[in-house]
Amino acid sequence: MPPQLLKPITLMGANASGKTEIALELARRLGGEIISADSKQTYKFLEAGTAKPRGAWTETPAGRAYLVEGIPYHLVDTLDPRATYDAGAFVKEAKKLVPGLQARGKVPVMAGGTGMYIQAFWNGLDELPPADPVLREKLAALAAAAGKEALHAELAAIDPAAALRIPPGNIQRVMRAIEITRLAGRPVSQIWSGRFFNALPAHEGKFVFIKWQKDLLTERVKRRTAGRFDDWAQETRALLEKGYAEDCPGLKTLGYPQMLDYLAGRLTKPEAVHAITAASMAYAKRQNTWFARYRNAVLLELKKFEDYEPAALAEKIINS
Numbered sequence: 320m321p322p323q324l325l326k327p328i329t330l331m332g333a334n335a336s337g338k339t340e341i342a343l344e345l346a347r348r349l350g351g352e353i354i355s356a357d358s359k360q361t362y363k364f365l366e367a368g369t370a371k372p373r374g375a376w377t378e379t380p381a382g383r384a385y386l387v388e389g390i391p392y393h394l395v396d397t398l399d400p401r402a403t404y405d406a407g408a409f410v411k412e413a414k415k416l417v418p419g420l421q422a423r424g425k426v427p428v429m430a431g432g433t434g435m436y437i438q439a440f441w442n443g444l445d446e447l448p449p450a451d452p453v454l455r456e457k458l459a460a461l462a463a464a465a466g467k468e469a470l471h472a473e474l475a476a477i478d479p480a481a482a483l484r485i486p487p488g489n490i491q492r493v494m495r496a497i498e499i500t501r502l503a504g505r506p507v508s509q510i511w512s513g514r515f516f517n518a519l520p521a522h523e524g525k526f527v528f529i530k531w532q533k534d535l536l537t538e539r540v541k542r543r544t545a546g547r548f549d550d551w552a553q554e555t556r557a558l559l560e561k562g563y564a565e566d567c568p569g570l571k572t573l574g575y576p577q578m579l580d581y582l583a584g585r586l587t588k589p590e591a592v593h594a595i596t597a598a599s600m601a602y603a604k605r606q607n608t609w610f611a612r613y614r615n616a617v618l619l620e621l622k623k624f625e626d627y628e629p630a631a632l633a634e635k636i637i638n639s
Contacts, residue, residue, distance in 0.1 A: 327417060327427040328636065329356075329441075329519075331610045332529035333603035334432050334573070335539045337627055339372050341529070342430035343388055344633035349426040352391040354416055356431025356440070360395045361404050362569040364558055367551035368578065370543065371395055381423065400558065400569025403450070406439040413440050434609035441524075442517045445510060448502040450495075458494045473497055480508035489605070519613050526616035527636050530607060533600075535624060540599045544574070544592050551578055573602055 328345055330338050342353050355361070359369040366373075372395070374387035384391040393416055398404055413429070413436075420427045431437065462470040467487045474497050475482035481496045499507040519526050531539065544551075555570070555578045563570060565579050574595045581591035610616070617639045621627055 325421045325424070325426055327429055327524040329437060329524055329526045330428065330430040330529070330636075331356075331434070331437060331527065331613075331616070332432060333531070333536060333606040333610075334599055335370070335536060335543050335603070336432070336529045336531055336621075337539075337629065338430045338432065338529060339370070339387075340629040341632050341636070342428050343372075343390060344629045345428050345636060346390045346426070348633055348637060349428070350424070351426035351428045352420050353387075353393065354413055354427055354429045355392060355394045356409070356413075356429050356433050356436045357395070358404060358409075358433040358436065359572045360431075361398045362400050362572070363396055363398060364400060364554065364561075365569055365572070365575075367547040367554050368574050369572065370547075398569075400563055401567045403568050405450075406433075406435045407444055409433075409436045410439050410444060432606050434606060438519075441519050445512050447499050447507075447510065451498060451502060454498055454501065455494060458497055462490055462494070467493070470494065470497075474500075477501075478506035478508050481506060484508070488601070518615060521615040525636070525639070526613060527619060527639075528610045528613060528616040529619045529621065529632075530610075531621045535621065536603060537596065537600055540603070541592070541596045544595045544599070548588065548592060552582060555579065556582055573598060 328349075328351075330342050330345070332338050345351060346353055357369070359365065360371045362369070365371065372387040372392055374385045374392055374396070376383060376396070377386045379386070379391065381391075384393070385396050386392070394409070394412060417427045429437065429440070458470065458473075461473065467490050470490060470493050471482060471485075471487035474485070474493050478496065478500050481500070485492045485496055487493065496507045499510065503510060551574070555575060558570065559565070559582070569575070570579065577586065577591050577594040577598060580586045580594070581588065586594060617636060619632060619635070
């Protein structure tokens, strides 16, 4: 296949927008392989709660791979739930995968909803100090005891410019900004180069944003949560029985705190479904806001449930 036809396709969208099915269709039609840009699906043992595509580890001519419907799906099911993973780790791995796939004549199809991973891959990351587990634990304790607004006030006190750019609800980014400022000895807003927020380089690949109408996406999230709830509860209970702590990184991902509340009897099943749906939609709003700024991405707006036809959407992407 000519090199210009091996340019990566990056498929973006909120959780429950159907990225996996479209990515599989694209990979089938183009002879590609998929790279997950999803911070949750990286973890082992987290399946129902992360909507990780069902697959199996298999030996292939190119090496051991996680195959989904016969297609290699990279950067999923690799990390212990106790481990941490960030944009830097993602970029390091993905930067090795993309040229390797192209060298084998495979089209890289990147699919995920973690906007920071996608942006970091294409525009790079600033050189920042590594995480400090002790400091991060103290900041997490502050957020738990005094609330996200108190944590954000801490950032505003040491770096007002950063506080203006990071909303209080994005606790992980607030904590990281405080952490960097303290470790570097100067405000993180002075360290940011700004290149991270550049437009995506459309000359290097094709970018696609799947955007559902809000009420339809809410219904999809609610159906998915209810449909997977029992399996989700079972897998979470199994992790606790294996000795995983409730506050390990894997169990702090979207929806798992609410599931832990359900298992502890603090929420009923209907309350847990509602809480997970609400948290998922709050996250979806942030995802859509992030992806909407990419004016050079192909926009696929889905205004009816019937609009979601993975095969037809894949064909539309290829021909766009």
